[in-house]
Every structure is written in C-alpha cells, then in structure tokens.
Amino acid sequence: MSKALSYLVEARPQAMGHYLAFLKEAGSVLDPRTRALISVITKVHAQTERGFRQYVRRALDAGCLPGEILDALLMAFPALGLTRIVWAVDIILEMDLPGFSPEALRAAQAWQDLCALEDLPEGRPVFVDNVKCAAFVRREPDGTVTAFEARCPHQGTALTDDALEDERIVCPRHQWAFDAATGECVDHGDRPLNRLECRVVDGRVLVRS
Ligand code: FES
Structure with missing residues (x-):
C-alpha cells in the first residue's frame, strides 16, 4: 500500500475501510488470474508506475503467462490507446522479466x-x-x-x-x-x-x- 493510502486509512478509517472492503469484494467471483489482469490494466490506465510493476509481478505469481499480459494490454487498446500501451511495454522491458522476449513468446505458442x-x-x-x-x-x-x-x-x-x-x-x-x-x-x-x-x-x- 502506498504511503498516501496508508495515511488516509489512518486519517479517515471509516471512509477508507468501506473503500478497501469494496475493492476486496469487487470481483470476488472472478478467478485470480482474471482479477490480476484487470488490475494490471487499471494501473496502466492510471499510469502509476510503481503499482504497474507490482501488479505485473502479482499477475505472474497468480499464474498469468507473459503472452496473456500482453494480450490484455492490446485488448484494452480502446481505453488505453497506443501511448499508454507503449508506456507499459517500456516498463516491462526495463523489468527484464523472463518469458517476454519475442522468441520466448513464440515458443510458448x-x-x-x-x-x-x-x-x-x-x-x-x-x-x-x-x-x-x-x-x-x-x-x-x-x-x-x-x-x-x-x-x-x-x-x-x-x-x-x-x-x-x-x-x-x-x-x-x-x-x-x-x-x-x-x-x-x-x-x-x-x-x-x-x-x-x-x-x-x-x-x-x-x-x-
Ligand atoms: S505451495 Fe508455495 S510454491 Fe508451491
């Protein structure tokens, strides 16, 4: 949790408690991989780099494949636009995660x-x-x-x-x-x-x- 969110939880526990409970409950019928992919997209839409890095790793930990993360980004094109997608891919390349190279993606398919x-x-x-x-x-x-x-x-x-x-x-x-x-x-x-x-x-x- 970011410093700002931690501060708000302490300063406005009632309001933030409801907000966090809402986030926890929303999507409770989705499987963890789908939830993780949606979270990745929300971080790209908001262009929060720290959150994006964190949620890409979470998505991989939840069992999402690198190709699925890329497909999710491309499918969200109408909302994200090319600029945000390129922003996200630049960060993924910087993170140097296994499985994202074009060769690895082709091999996986x-x-x-x-x-x-x-x-x-x-x-x-x-x-x-x-x-x-x-x-x-x-x-x-x-x-x-x-x-x-x-x-x-x-x-x-x-x-x-x-x-x-x-x-x-x-x-x-x-x-x-x-x-x-x-x-x-x-x-x-x-x-x-x-x-x-x-x-x-x-x-x-x-x-x-
Ligand atoms: S149960 Fe934790 S890595 Fe398998």
Missing part, C-alpha cells in the same frame, strides 16, 4: 512434442519431462489426454515426480495440493495448476500453454 501416447498408462497421472516442457499427464480409458504444467501456481516452484501422491500432486514448498485429474487446488491453496492445451497426432502427445 508452439506445440511441443511431449511423449508417445502408448507410453502413458491408462487412468494414472505421470510426470513427463522432455527438456522443453515438464507436465503431469494423464490418459483416460476413452483415449483423451489431459496435461498440467509442472509448475506450482503459488510461487512458481518447478514440480517433479516427487510431487505425485496417488491422485494428488503436492508442492513440496508450502504443501499446496492439487487433484491430478482436474488440476484444481484441493488443500492449502486457492489456485489450480495451469492446464495445457493437448492433442494427439500420429500417436504423439503434443501440448502448448
């Missing part, structure tokens, strides 16, 4: 070959790491395949085989636990694993973010 379909057991999640991409993958009896990025949505910890506990995936860092079939967080946390788009071509499982 490309389909990655993950593994052979026949290597996946039926109805049981497995960890697959093929250097370019690490994921928890599950092949259902009807042939459909689901894959979740092997990265904790809490603070980005890379997850491995050790995180698999029967039907759950448990992050070793703060014990957020996820249902291996749905990716939903079922213990300690409040955000799901990032589901990867998945398709099977010629017996190979392909995924992308």
Whole structure:
C-alpha cells in the first residue's frame, strides 16, 4: 500500500475501510488470474508506475503467462490507446522479466512434442519431462489426454515426480495440493495448476500453454 493510502486509512478509517472492503469484494467471483489482469490494466490506465510493476509481478505469481499480459494490454487498446500501451511495454522491458522476449513468446505458442501416447498408462497421472516442457499427464480409458504444467501456481516452484501422491500432486514448498485429474487446488491453496492445451497426432502427445 502506498504511503498516501496508508495515511488516509489512518486519517479517515471509516471512509477508507468501506473503500478497501469494496475493492476486496469487487470481483470476488472472478478467478485470480482474471482479477490480476484487470488490475494490471487499471494501473496502466492510471499510469502509476510503481503499482504497474507490482501488479505485473502479482499477475505472474497468480499464474498469468507473459503472452496473456500482453494480450490484455492490446485488448484494452480502446481505453488505453497506443501511448499508454507503449508506456507499459517500456516498463516491462526495463523489468527484464523472463518469458517476454519475442522468441520466448513464440515458443510458448508452439506445440511441443511431449511423449508417445502408448507410453502413458491408462487412468494414472505421470510426470513427463522432455527438456522443453515438464507436465503431469494423464490418459483416460476413452483415449483423451489431459496435461498440467509442472509448475506450482503459488510461487512458481518447478514440480517433479516427487510431487505425485496417488491422485494428488503436492508442492513440496508450502504443501499446496492439487487433484491430478482436474488440476484444481484441493488443500492449502486457492489456485489450480495451469492446464495445457493437448492433442494427439500420429500417436504423439503434443501440448502448448
Ligand atoms: S510454491 Fe508451491 S505451495 Fe508455495
């Protein structure tokens, strides 16, 4: 919270209490990633640099991908205009965050070959790491395949085989636990694993973010 807001909270606790409660309640039915993206846009619209830097990091911590933050900026073009978007991108470049380079963005959009379909057991999640991409993958009896990025949505910890506990995936860092079939967080946390788009071509499982 900025110095000015802290001052107002102390000087006008009644009015500011209502305001802060309103902010907390507004958007309570939105998922954390959507809320984070909207907050990023509001900071760009107000052109508050400190808040923008803070909310970009929050959005990444909430599991937003760099490409999603860029898309949110571009989609808000009618409200922001090019000048504010360029202002925001300049700051993102200064922050030197991973994943924002054009190469990284292109790679994130490309389909990655993950593994052979026949290597996946039926109805049981497995960890697959093929250097370019690490994921928890599950092949259902009807042939459909689901894959979740092997990265904790809490603070980005890379997850491995050790995180698999029967039907759950448990992050070793703060014990957020996820249902291996749905990716939903079922213990300690409040955000799901990032589901990867998945398709099977010629017996190979392909995924992308
Ligand atoms: S980083 Fe995974 S639970 Fe905190």
